[in-house]
Amino acid sequence: MTLEKKIKPGSLDTGPDEGGLSRRDFFTAAGAAGVGAALAAGGGTEAAASPIASSSMEWDYEVDVVIAGGGCAGITAAIRARDAGASVLVVDQNFDLGGRMLHSGSFLSLGGGDAIQLRDMAGEADAEGFITVPPVEDPEELDDSVDLLFTDVTDWSIVDRKAQSPYRYNDRELMRAWAENCPATREFLMANYVRFTRINGTHGGGGLSRARAPYCFLMLGDRTDIRAGTITAEDAGVADPERTSAMAPVQMEDASTFVGPGAVRNGVALARPLEFSAREKGVHFMLNRRFTDLIREQPFEGRILGLRASYSPRIHPESGQRLESFWQNGNVDERRETITIRARKAVILASGGHAGNPEVRAMFYPAMREPAFPTSGMALQGPGGQDASALIAGLRVGANLSGMQQNLSYPTTFHIATRLGTRDAYTDMMPGHPTFAFRGSAGLAVGNVGFEEFIAVNQVGKRFFNEVRLPKRPGANRYPGDGGAPNRGVAHVPNDWRNCRSEWVREMYNYDHGLDAALAMNEGSTAPDYHSGPIWAIFDADAIERTGWELRFPYVNENNGYYFQGDTIESLSRQIYMNHPFQRVPLRYLSQTVETWNGYVADGVDPEFEREVDAPMYAISRPPFYALSIMVVWHDSYGGLRVNGRQQVIDMRGQPIPGLYAGGEAVGGFNKHGLGKGHVHGFIAGTHAAAELG
Amino acid sequence: MGLTHARTMTAVALAASILAPAARAQGADGANALAAGQTLYEANCAICHQSSGAGRPPAFPDLRGNDILADPYVLVSKVAQGLGNMPPFPTLTAEEIAALATYVGSAWGNSYGAPTEAEVAEILADFDPPMAPRSIWDGVYTEAQAERGAQVYRAPCGICHGTRLNGAPDDNDMIPGPALARHNFLRIWDGRSLGMLYTYTISTMPQSNPGFLPPEDYAAIIAHMLAVTGAPPGDAELPADAWELGHIQILPAP
Ligand SMILES: Cc1cc2nc3c(=O)[nH]c(=O)nc-3n(C[C@H](O)[C@H](O)[C@H](O)COP(=O)(O)OP(=O)(O)OC[C@H]3O[C@@H](n4cnc5c(N)ncnc54)[C@H](O)[C@@H]3O)c2cc1C
Numbered sequence: 010m011t012l013e014k015k016i017k018p019g020s021l022d023t024g025p026d027e028g029g030l031s032r033r034d035f036f037t038a039a040g041a042a043g044v045g046a047a048l049a050a051g052g053g054t055e056a057a058a059s060p061i062a063s064s065s066m067e068w069d070y071e072v073d074v075v076i077a078g079g080g081c082a083g084i085t086a087a088i089r090a091r092d093a094g095a096s097v098l099v100v101d102q103n104f105d106l107g108g109r110m111l112h113s114g115s116f117l118s119l120g121g122g123d124a125i126q127l128r129d130m131a132g133e134a135d136a137e138g139f140i141t142v143p144p145v146e147d148p149e150e151l152d153d154s155v156d157l158l159f160t161d162v163t164d165w166s167i168v169d170r171k172a173q174s175p176y177r178y179n180d181r182e183l184m185r186a187w188a189e190n191c192p193a194t195r196e197f198l199m200a201n202y203v204r205f206t207r208i209n210g211t212h213g214g215g216g217l218s219r220a221r222a223p224y225c226f227l228m229l230g231d232r233t234d235i236r237a238g239t240i241t242a243e244d245a246g247v248a249d250p251e252r253t254s255a256m257a258p259v260q261m262e263d264a265s266t267f268v269g270p271g272a273v274r275n276g277v278a279l280a281r282p283l284e285f286s287a288r289e290k291g292v293h294f295m296l297n298r299r300f301t302d303l304i305r306e307q308p309f310e311g312r313i314l315g316l317r318a319s320y321s322p323r324i325h326p327e328s329g330q331r332l333e334s335f336w337q338n339g340n341v342d343e344r345r346e347t348i349t350i351r352a353r354k355a356v357i358l359a360s361g362g363h364a365g366n367p368e369v370r371a372m373f374y375p376a377m378r379e380p381a382f383p384t385s386g387m388a389l390q391g392p393g394g395q396d397a398s399a400l401i402a403g404l405r406v407g408a409n410l411s412g413m414q415q416n417l418s419y420p421t422t423f424h425i426a427t428r429l430g431t432r433d434a435y436t437d438m439m440p441g442h443p444t445f446a447f448r449g450s451a452g453l454a455v456g457n458v459g460f461e462e463f464i465a466v467n468q469v470g471k472r473f474f475n476e477v478r479l480p481k482r483p484g485a486n487r488y489p490g491d492g493g494a495p496n497r498g499v500a501h502v503p504n505d506w507r508n509c510r511s512e513w514v515r516e517m518y519n520y521d522h523g524l525d526a527a528l529a530m531n532e533g534s535t536a537p538d539y540h541s542g543p544i545w546a547i548f549d550a551d552a553i554e555r556t557g558w559e560l561r562f563p564y565v566n567e568n569n570g571y572y573f574q575g576d577t578i579e580s581l582s583r584q585i586y587m588n589h590p591f592q593r594v595p596l597r598y599l600s601q602t603v604e605t606w607n608g609y610v611a612d613g614v615d616p617e618f619e620r621e622v623d624a625p626m627y628a629i630s631r632p633p634f635y636a637l638s639i640m641v642v643w644h645d646s647y648g649g650l651r652v653n654g655r656q657q658v659i660d661m662r663g664q665p666i667p668g669l670y671a672g673g674e675a676v677g678g679f680n681k682h683g684l685g686k687g688h689v690h691g692f693i694a695g696t697h698a699a700a701e702l703g
Numbered sequence: 704m705g706l707t708h709a710r711t712m713t714a715v716a717l718a719a720s721i722l723a724p725a726a727r728a729q730g731a732d733g734a735n736a737l738a739a740g741q742t743l744y745e746a747n748c749a750i751c752h753q754s755s756g757a758g759r760p761p762a763f764p765d766l767r768g769n770d771i772l773a774d775p776y777v778l779v780s781k782v783a784q785g786l787g788n789m790p791p792f793p794t795l796t797a798e799e800i801a802a803l804a805t806y807v808g809s810a811w812g813n814s815y816g817a818p819t820e821a822e823v824a825e826i827l828a829d830f831d832p833p834m835a836p837r838s839i840w841d842g843v844y845t846e847a848q849a850e851r852g853a854q855v856y857r858a859p860c861g862i863c864h865g866t867r868l869n870g871a872p873d874d875n876d877m878i879p880g881p882a883l884a885r886h887n888f889l890r891i892w893d894g895r896s897l898g899m900l901y902t903y904t905i906s907t908m909p910q911s912n913p914g915f916l917p918p919e920d921y922a923a924i925i926a927h928m929l930a931v932t933g934a935p936p937g938d939a940e941l942p943a944d945a946w947e948l949g950h951i952q953i954l955p956a957p
Contacts, residue, residue, distance in 0.1 A: 210909075262857075263857040266855070266858035421876060427871055454869075456872075457870055457879040457881075458870045458881065459871070480879065484878065556869075
């Protein structure tokens with residue numbers, strides 16, 4: 010990192026080179042509270058959060074474009090608006106940038122005939138000459154167009170193995186805008202230091218007609234230099250198998266097959282280059298700052314004028330220190346409790362989805378209101394990540410929602426994770442990143458087959474499902490025929506009713522509903538919430554011998570409440586009850602359950618769940634006995650704010666809310682996974698936001 | 704696509720009603736061959752062609768109403784020698800192949816008939832005789848090959864099957880795959896040959912782009928799987944040759 014210029018609090022009158030951010034210093038906290046209180050529509054406690062502005066409103070900061078959230082959609086929008094000459098301020102509730110993009114796998118589905126598809130089709134290397142392997146995909150697989158992509162992502166006839174259709178409910182205007190902007194977004198990312206590997210297929214359920222997804226990579230080298238495309242083994246987290254770095258929360262993965270020797274990939278090779286470029290171009294960042302409310306001229310009328318944001322530092326549990334971002338230049342260190350920021354042109358909501366907010370999750374799937382179960386990446390993001398802040402603030406100014414049922418049709422949305430013994434069970438992270446402390450353990454990744462080795466019990470210690478089938482996910486779209494992508498010699502007729510006829514659904518339906526059993530009521534569920542409670546994997550010393558599982562730090566942690574060991578089942582139960590934060594009742598049936606299970610093992614028959622059909626059954630009899638937490642994880646969010654093809658947020662009357670844009674997981678009507686969605690949304694929103702008159 | 708599909712659905716329905724009488728029509732020997740053939744089919748063929756015979760076209764052909772079955776020479780040579788996505792089964796005897804042919808020739812509504820044991824033996828005489836059978840516990844790969852396999856494995860396979868080959872994906876966004884080593888692997892592949900594993904892997908993996916690695920890499924990956932499973936290395940590499948690999952059986956640890 011060569012840019013070290015740091016903007017200090019109180020001296021923010023910067024020139025156009027730094028982004029033209031200006032600060033009005035005559036703010037008083039009491040004044041702002043007064044404005045809120047005077048105009049609050051319905052309630053004293055929420056006064057400070059009133060979404061209405063008055064003519065006497067004083068703003069703490071003023072800038073052309075304010076972006077809530079510095080992740081996938083947010084940073085993209087920031088660079089794009091800044092490229093067009095706007096001053097840009099990004100507020101992020103976390104201490105560092107990148108959002109979920111930073112710990113993603115960087116598998117980035119775009120397409121429509123984008124530059125990487127063309128490059129691989131021609132069998133060419135990248136401009137820098139890092140790529141030394143031939144293309145992975147045949148040229149026919151890469152032959153794509155905007156029209157084909159659009160047809161593909163609106164093909165209503167394709168269902169997944171739960172018989173849900175991800176595309177049937179997509180908003181066509183959004184899909185068209187997305188398809189048209191995919192090629193430009195690919196080039197935009199490449200122009201901002203993002204390097205792409207060979208294309209390797211695409212996301213299941215992300216549109217299957219063509220190979221559209223490469224990973225993002227960096228080359229291992231002597232120094233970390235984004236411009237040169239290199240990263241040290243230490244920064245990449247590959248120098249030590251059990252340690253990562255502040256730069257890479259998730260250790261980078263080998264990408265040699267898709268690039269050549271020495272290439273590593275994951276979201277670090279996407280998020281850090283974009284962040285580097287944004288800082289270089291003069292985007293301002295206000296970290297540790299949680300946006301809470303939009304400020305509009307009238308409650309449900311007029312322009313969006315700006316937003317309100319509150320201080321949200323993340324304090325390291327051991328050191329007591331505030332966590333600081335990896336890079337600092339462009340940061341605005343503002344520590345007042347609540348501030349207002351005026352957006353001369355527009356506000357862009359890019360603060361992610363609702364997967365981490367159990368109360369809002371209930372809008373989509375009431376059984377997932379159980380707070381024991383988190384979203385993916387909760388350690389890195391903290392409690393403010395994925396907390397539905399965009400959705401909530403949008404509703405308060407009259408925004409419409411879209412695609413409320415779309416969470417049901419993607420296999421990663423909610424499922425049982427196969428990483429045990431950590432709350433943050435979707436992502437992995439090793440010590441070395443400052444937020445490791447919030448998870449305490451990396452978790453033990455056992456795969457689906459690991460579930461053959463134990464019994465799974467609910468909060469009262471009873472088995473509730475066939476363990477072997479418990480972690481199975483429905484899988485993505487199935488095209489009739491070979492069930493895979495309609496390439497490789499399988500002709501596919503889009504929008505043909507036969508693609509989803511009931512005979513085909515009967516043939517390929519393969520969902521076991523273990524998740525629903527895990528969320529079911531049990532004897533420990535009490536009114537008014539009837540929470541299902543946590544679930545536990547119970548096994549013994551023999552299981553360790555069979556599997557070689559390493560029950561030690563950093564995989565498990567004796568003190569974080571997600572792993573227990575005892576000489577008897579009784580002591581195991583007691584410890585869980587005493588030390589797990591969501592264990593509300595004793596596991597009073599556990600001893601009996603283990604005894605019954607051992608009887609089934611002796612008989613070779615499990616009358617309750619027919620386990621003998623699926624895999625061998627093992628007695629749980631040799632101490633010590635172990636318990637590892639099993640998590641239901643809500644990963645992606647698919648329903649959210651309704652937007653149009655320009656990413657403008659739409660109100661209940663179908664009209665755009667002037668000055669308000671949104672993208673990424675904050676929006677609905679767009680059932681497509683991850684980064685491909687977020688970057689294009691950010692690209693479109695940044696383009697139009699910067700063009701507003703202001 | 705949809706039309707083909709409609710036809711095959713009807714075929715399934717027909718198979719259910721026809722199979723039973725057809726089976727009953729066989730003599731006592733015929734019935735034994737049929738039962739033996741079905742057992743062999745389930746153990747060796749169903750993984751690709753499915754118990755229903757429907758296969759997974761285009762990689763794995765549908766055997767219902769498949770006229771290739773009418774030609775004993777093609778059928779026997781394909782089973783014994785393999786071709787493309789079809790692994791060779793060089794250790795099957797003429798009697799076993801005849802039983803298999805009896806089963807697939809009459810199951811699922813098929814009525815192709817089948818060559819006799821003697822006819823099968825005659826066809827087999829055209830090919831190299833089988834090599835001595837071995838098992839994965841006989842030192843069938845080299846340490847260096849397994850090490851190279853570990854390198855090749857990491858990026859394209861580890862994404863879903865995991866660095867530890869336990870089916871826990873390295874990439875969190877991928878759906879867990881089957882275990883590729885240790886007791887789970889041995890149980891699932893028990894009794895099958897490395898030739899079958901090798902051909903199956905090439906024709907199905909990696910899922911997004913089956914077969915894109917060079918054949919030697921697939922052999923090296925299998926060597927890595929055997930090493931992690933605890934099978935001992937030996938002096939010669941696993942050959943990247945389905946027929947030779949077809950002589951090496953996956954069996955429980957001795
Ligand atoms: C482990 C993992 C692996 C993944 N792998 C892939 C992959 O390989 N390919 C793929 O396509 N997708 C992948 N994804 C999904 C992808 O990362 C996300 O879908 C994408 O990043 C969402 O973009 P976004 O901009 O909506 O949200 P994010 O990238 O999460 O950014 C949201 C930002 O907003 C901030 N924020 C939240 N609330 C507030 C608030 N109130 N005020 C201010 N800031 C706020 C957050 O701190 C965060 O920085 C993966 C996700 C995870 C967790």
